[in-house]
Amino acid sequence: MTVHLQTETEKVRAALAIAASRQFGAPAADLAAIEGLARQSGGASRQTWSFDAVVNSRREALILRRDPPTSGKTERERSVAIDRATEFHVLRAAHRAGVRAPEPLFELTAEDGLGEAYVMRRIEGTAIARKLLRDPPYAGAREKIASQLGEIAAAIHATDPATLPPLARREAADHIAGLRGSLDAMGLAQPVFELALGWLDRRKPSPLTRPVLVHGDYRTGNYLADETGVTAILDWELAHLGDPLEDLGWLCVKSWRFGAIDRPAAGFGTREQLWAAYERAGGGTVDRARAHWWEVFGTVHWGVICLTQAFKHLSGSIRSMEHAAIGRRAVEAEVDLLQLLKAA
Amino acid sequence: MAQDRPTAAELLNAVIDFLREEATPSLDHSDAGLGFQMRVAANALAILEREGRLGPAADAREHERLVKLLGHDGTLDELNRELARQLREGQRDERDGALMAHLEATVADKIAIANPKWK
Numbered sequence: 086m087t088v089h090l091q092t093e094t095e096k097v098r099a100a101l102a103i104a105a106s107r108q109f110g111a112p113a114a115d116l117a118a119i120e121g122l123a124r125q126s127g128g129a130s131r132q133t134w135s136f137d138a139v140v141n142s143r144r145e146a147l148i149l150r151r152d153p154p155t156s157g158k159t160e161r162e163r164s165v166a167i168d169r170a171t172e173f174h175v176l177r178a179a180h181r182a183g184v185r186a187p188e189p190l191f192e193l194t195a196e197d198g199l200g201e202a203y204v205m206r207r208i209e210g211t212a213i214a215r216k217l218l219r220d221p222p223y224a225g226a227r228e229k230i231a232s233q234l235g236e237i238a239a240a241i242h243a244t245d246p247a248t249l250p251p252l253a254r255r256e257a258a259d260h261i262a263g264l265r266g267s268l269d270a271m272g273l274a275q276p277v278f279e280l281a282l283g284w285l286d287r288r289k290p291s292p293l294t295r296p297v298l299v300h301g302d303y304r305t306g307n308y309l310a311d312e313t314g315v316t317a318i319l320d321w322e323l324a325h326l327g328d329p330l331e332d333l334g335w336l337c338v339k340s341w342r343f344g345a346i347d348r349p350a351a352g353f354g355t356r357e358q359l360w361a362a363y364e365r366a367g368g369g370t371v372d373r374a375r376a377h378w379w380e381v382f383g384t385v386h387w388g389v390i391c392l393t394q395a396f397k398h399l400s401g402s403i404r405s406m407e408h409a410a411i412g413r414r415a416v417e418a419e420v421d422l423l424q425l426l427k428a429a
Numbered sequence: 430m431a432q433d434r435p436t437a438a439e440l441l442n443a444v445i446d447f448l449r450e451e452a453t454p455s456l457d458h459s460d461a462g463l464g465f466q467m468r469v470a471a472n473a474l475a476i477l478e479r480e481g482r483l484g485p486a487a488d489a490r491e492h493e494r495l496v497k498l499l500g501h502d503g504t505l506d507e508l509n510r511e512l513a514r515q516l517r518e519g520q521r522d523e524r525d526g527a528l529m530a531h532l533e534a535t536v537a538d539k540i541a542i543a544n545p546k547w548k
Binding site for chain 2: 265275282287346406407410416419423426
């Protein structure tokens with residue numbers, strides 16, 4: 086295993102040296118030096134590598150996003166996750182629109198031999214929920230994060246659609262059909278999820294005349310923050326066009342509070358703080374019933390994701406104790422759904 | 430023939446305590462990623478310990494409620510499939526008090542095994 090990883094790291098290093106030299110204009114005789122190259126944890130199915138490129142005595146702090154050659158994606162994931170090239174162009178449009186996100190720099194080519202991949206600037210901060218929620222250095226940040234996430238969501242949703250690459254448009258009805266399809270594909274009978282999907286189906290919001298850029302996985306764990314609060318929104322691979330309240334509802338799903346259950350907005354604030362910041366930043370009036378609908382939807386979605394992760398292990402596509410164990414978290418979503426439907 | 434002590438639950442608890450109190454702290458020092466995996470493993474064993482203790486009675490209660498709710502007998506899997514189908518087809522919904530009482534009780538029993546701390 087160690088030998089295999091070593092080979093993989095050296096292959097990535099060699100390809101990055103050539104690509105970074107091309108991008109940053111290194112002289113042919115003096116290739117860019119790739120330092121501190123390390124695979125980062127998180128993002129099980131798609132790779133993220135951290136490294137510095139030293140070119141002409143200048144040090145560039147960078148991140149490589151890359152799809153592994155064989156990844157254990159389910160049919161549903163394959164159908165909703167965007168490819169790396171699309172992700173690069175979404176990130177570029179959002180970054181240029183002023184969204185706090187890493188600046189994408191360049192795409193790798195087929196000749197570089199790393200598969201679908203691009204490089205972006207590395208931003209300081211941590212994405213680890215446990216640290217952000219409990220460690221002393223982040224006490225000040227904790228007061229701000231809910232509002233900052235509302236403001237940044239408004240900026241994401243305001244990205245000019247004309248600057249975006251082609252993206253799938255997904256309405257409430259598509260999402261409901263997707264989750265029912267996932268349950269059917271796994272052959273599972275889940276009365277509580279069916280109850281919630283029926284509730285959602287009968288109340289689904291009408292399609293928007295002007296769908297917006299939706300991040301698609303907007304939650305604690307998918308942004309970086311430091312002592313000042315949020316520094317960058319990460320993980321754009323589920324971006325699509327749709328209802329902006331999808332992002333705000335997902336952010337309030339109980340699992341993303343990481344134990345801080347009395348602070349619904351990402352574990353840091355109230356829903357009202359989140360919505361007020363979103364409205365102040367020009368996101369438009371938040372329809373409360375519609376926001377609740379998306380939180381209920383997000384909760385079913387999370388429950389189905391737990392089962393889907395377990396089935397990756399059970400099907401043999403990814404052999405992983407962690408994937409297997411997460412199947413037993415689906416019932417947490419069932420508990421949350423029964424609470425949410427009572428509150429409705 | 431009965432097995433000697435420890436019982437299954439006692440042996441599982443001994444393993445869980447070892448993983449949590451000795452193996453995990455040591456791994457946290459040497460390899461944080463493996464330390465995390467070890468926590469997942471210990472939690473999974475704790476689920477199995479609770480399932481061994483609480484699972485059979487919980488399954489029996491769920492089965493009894495489903496027979497009453499659906500009006501006929503069947504395996505737990507068959508009855509849940511029928512209920513899921515009725516919900517998918519809109520024959521039942523959240524206004525059905527007997528249904529909601531059944532789901533509340535079932536989910537309470539499930540979470541008591543999977544994660545009793547979940548609120």
